[in-house]
Amino acid sequence: FDMKRVEGYRNFCNKLWNAARFINLQLSEIDGLGREESKDSADLWIRAKLKETSQKVNLYFDEFRFDLITQTIYDFIWNEFCDWYIEISKIRLSSQNYEIEEKKAILRSLVSTLEETLRLAHPIMPFVTEELWQQFKKDHKSKYESIMISNYPNEKVKINTKEFDDIEWVKQVVSGIRNIRGEMNIKPSLKILVLLKDGDNKDRKRSEEYEDLICNLSGLRSLKWIESNDKTPPSAINFHKNLKVLIPLEGLIKVKEEKERVEKNIFKLKKENESISKQLNNKKFISKAPQELVEKLMDRNKEISKELKLLDIQIKEIQKLL
Incomplete structure (x- = not known):
């Protein structure tokens, strides 16, 4: 028996509960859900991640690997759903670049993803998932009276490669910047400049399409490309294949x-x-x-x-x- 592990799973339940509270708050501020789910890259990405996770979990049930079931669900909810999808959704729902109907569609995706995630996690955490599922019943409108008798997620789906790969690319770039900030004790509140160098046309297109998202997630004041033959200032460097992500160091460190x-x-x-x-x-x-x-x-x-x-x-x- 390990008390630290118990504390860890308590924190996990809190994390899921707070994600649901965020969605509930958005539902109270934005009047109604969209008729259809959002087709934004982030929403298509999380659906693919959830389907991928449910396929793994069903396989592990067949093999009686309850340790892997728990770990797989934990990783998805903590890392993909809460740390990435909820954070990306916060940025989009507070942005003036999105129309109200687009925000309603994003909310529809949030509710749908949460509902399926709760069904996936129900066998290993029955009480908190039932409670949250019932709280959102007026929004997801399931025909079942309880999560216990709802269908268990087991849908095989083909991953939409472009959107999936795009968001995975954003995650890697943002994680690289965050790692450098953390290692060098650069204050999270300090907005910094990041330079991009080398890479290919796909990197350039992605950086343009997701510039706002990268800046918000990484705490940047700007994101700029420099040419391969340009002289670069002394910088902390992170690599993503051939792409160099540079943070100029002058004035940031002792x-x-x-x-x-x-x-x-x-x-x-x-x-x-x-x-x-x-x-x-x-x-x-x-x-x-x-x-x-x-x-x-x-x-x-x-x-x-x-x-x-x-x-x-x-x-x-x-x-x-x-």
Whole structure:
């Protein structure tokens, strides 16, 4: 019995409850739901994510893998639904770029996605899902009296590749910027400039289409492209395939302190890399260790190599400011 795990699942229930409260608040502010669900990229993306999750959960039920069922539902609700979809919806519903009918369609998608998510999670958290499902019954208008006797989600669907890939791209770019902000202790309230370099035409089109979303999610004052042959200011750099995402550092960091922090990280990662390499080069260890552990170590070894390359670039950029 682990009290911290109990606290974690309590926080999880609170997270789901607060997401439902947000939707309820929007329903009280915007008069009515749209006749149809929104066809915005974010709404098509979350529906595809939910279908993907429900397919996995049904497979794990067939295999009696209740641990994987719980983890899969937890990951979807916490990460995809709450941390991304709800946050993206907040931006759109408060934006003046969307007409009232478009906002009603977004709300229809929010309610529909929440209702199906509650049905998916019901077997592992029956009470809170039943309560929320009943609260929204006037909106989702299910023909069933209870979530317990509703159909369990198990619809096979083809993922709409363009919209799905677009939002996954936005997530990666935003996550990269957030990671740099977090590592360098850049205040969330500080609006910063981000530069984009290299990449391809698809990156340029996506950055134009989703510029407002990226700026809002990342706390940017602007997002600009620079040409490949342009000289770049000393910057923290994140890579997404060939696309470079740069945050100019001047005025954002204490240079000496940041250099020391990065050097400490490099030292720690090199020590960890040495330890893993010793294990992977030990034939006795490889022959006796579970295959799953060996694969984990190999994956971690690759991750460390990538992290060290990025930190090496970071040190060179910081030194330009000294």
